[in-house]
Amino acid sequence: MIGTHVEDMLSAYLEDELDGPRKAAVEVHLAGCQECVALLEAMRDTRDALASLPELEPSPGLLRKLYAIPERKKKFRPVLDFLLRPSLQPVFAGATGLMVFLSFLAFSPAGHSLQKNFIRQVHQGYGRAEKLYAKASAIPDEIGARKESLLGSLRSVDILRTGGEVE
Amino acid sequence: MLVNAYSKKVFNLAYQFSGSRQEAEDMTQEIFLKLYGSLGKYDFGRNFTAWLLTLAKNHLIDEYRRTRWERTQRDELDERTMTQAAFDGPEKSLAREEDRKTVWKALGGLSTEIRATVILRDIQGLTYEEIADNLRLPLGTIKSRVNRGRLQLAAILRPGKGEEA
Numbered sequence: 001m002i003g004t005h006v007e008d009m010l011s012a013y014l015e016d017e018l019d020g021p022r023k024a025a026v027e028v029h030l031a032g033c034q035e036c037v038a039l040l041e042a043m044r045d046t047r048d049a050l051a052s053l054p055e056l057e058p059s060p061g062l063l064r065k066l067y068a069i070p071e072r073k074k075k076f077r078p079v080l081d082f083l084l085r086p087s088l089q090p091v092f093a094g095a096t097g098l099m100v101f102l103s104f105l106a107f108s109p110a111g112h113s114l115q116k117n118f119i120r121q122v123h124q125g126y127g128r129a130e131k132l133y134a135k136a137s138a139i140p141d142e143i144g145a146r147k148e149s150l151l152g153s154l155r156s157v158d159i160l161r162t163g164g165e166v167e
Numbered sequence: 168m169l170v171n172a173y174s175k176k177v178f179n180l181a182y183q184f185s186g187s188r189q190e191a192e193d194m195t196q197e198i199f200l201k202l203y204g205s206l207g208k209y210d211f212g213r214n215f216t217a218w219l220l221t222l223a224k225n226h227l228i229d230e231y232r233r234t235r236w237e238r239t240q241r242d243e244l245d246e247r248t249m250t251q252a253a254f255d256g257p258e259k260s261l262a263r264e265e266d267r268k269t270v271w272k273a274l275g276g277l278s279t280e281i282r283a284t285v286i287l288r289d290i291q292g293l294t295y296e297e298i299a300d301n302l303r304l305p306l307g308t309i310k311s312r313v314n315r316g317r318l319q320l321a322a323i324l325r326p327g328k329g330e331e332a
Contacts, residue, residue: 011314042321049266049324050289058178062192066170066199 006033010040014047169202173216177223183286184227186275187242194230198223221301224287228279243268266324273323277316284309285316 006029012018013026030037058066082088105111177198182191202222209218274282287293287301288309295313299306 007318008311008314011310011317038325039318039321042325043317045266046270046317046320046324047289049263049270050285050320051292052263053183053267053271053290055175055179056182056188058174058195059192062178062195063170063174065196066174069196069199069203 006030006036007039010036010043014040014043170199173219174199176216177219180220180223180286180291181227183274183290184231184282186271194227197230198226201226217297217301220287221303224283224302228283231279269324270320273320276323277319281312281316281319284312285320288313289317 006026009018009022009026013023018026030040105115174195178191178195181194181198182188185191185194202219205222209215274285277285284298284302287298288295293301295306295309298304299309302309
């Protein structure tokens with residue numbers, strides 16, 4: 001049976017990183033456990049196999065693409081710099097706020113009732129504006145009538161005055 | 168130039184991690200794009216290779232967590248790789264070739280964190296201290312991950328060896 005305690009130390013044993021007492025304990029265990037000896041061998045073979053995986057060369061196509069990255073970045077740099085100017089940040093913030101508000105209106109249930117309420121308010125406002133407009137259009141007639149009445153009064157005062165002088 | 172100095176290292180790390188040449192090429196490009204975008208954040212007091220390795224490793228793990236976590240299938244070891252490997256010596260080469268193939272495929276079955284640690288230690292040859300520094304993890308965690316990774320790989324390699332014996 002593989003000892004869990006020993007199993008935890010096999011890598012360190014393999015790399016000769018254990019201190020004297022722990023190394024001795026592992027060796028005592030290995031002396032009586034063929035399964036752990038086989039496991040240690042398999043770990044050694046695993047490590048050797050991993051270490052002997054040779055490195056590959058990147059393909060010329062990949063290298064071409066990698067060399068082109070700084071040029072591509074330079075090409076888009078002026079546009080990026082323009083868009084990331086600090087002076088545009090309030091514009092982006094405003095646009096984001098507006099988008100959030102419009103999304104809220106369009107997609108949330110609370111937004112729908114708000115939208116209905118808003119439309120009702122707009123209709124009411126429109127009705128009030130119509131009434132005001134009607135009242136406003138009546139004002140010239142009223143002014144005309146008052147003007148006539150005033151002129152009539154002035155005329156009668158004039159007649160009285162001239163009548164007094166004749167007498 | 169960055170490409171001359173680091174493309175091979177990054178490409179091989181991505182290849183060992185993904186097990187696919189095509190994916191490794193895609194990820195190498197993504198890592199270099201990220202690298203050029205992050206150069207402004209590089210702290211000159213830090214080792215550049217270690218910094219690049221951290222950036223590459225983080226990208227590989229993030230990508231696998233995000234999109235390819237379910238993938239365990241790896242390409243066959245490249246023919247050119249095996250030809251180079253045969254220079255080890257005629258008597259050992261066949262057994263070693265089998266071990267290499269088995270271990271290469273089994274790497275895909277390790278969790279992303281353990282796989283990254285085993286690759287950095289046993290393939291890239293970094294010390295435990297360098298890995299702990301690169302991954303910003305305690306030394307004990309790194310040693311434990313390497314041990315767990317080797318044990319898992321050895322458990323896959325061992326039955327094959329038993330049959331041969």
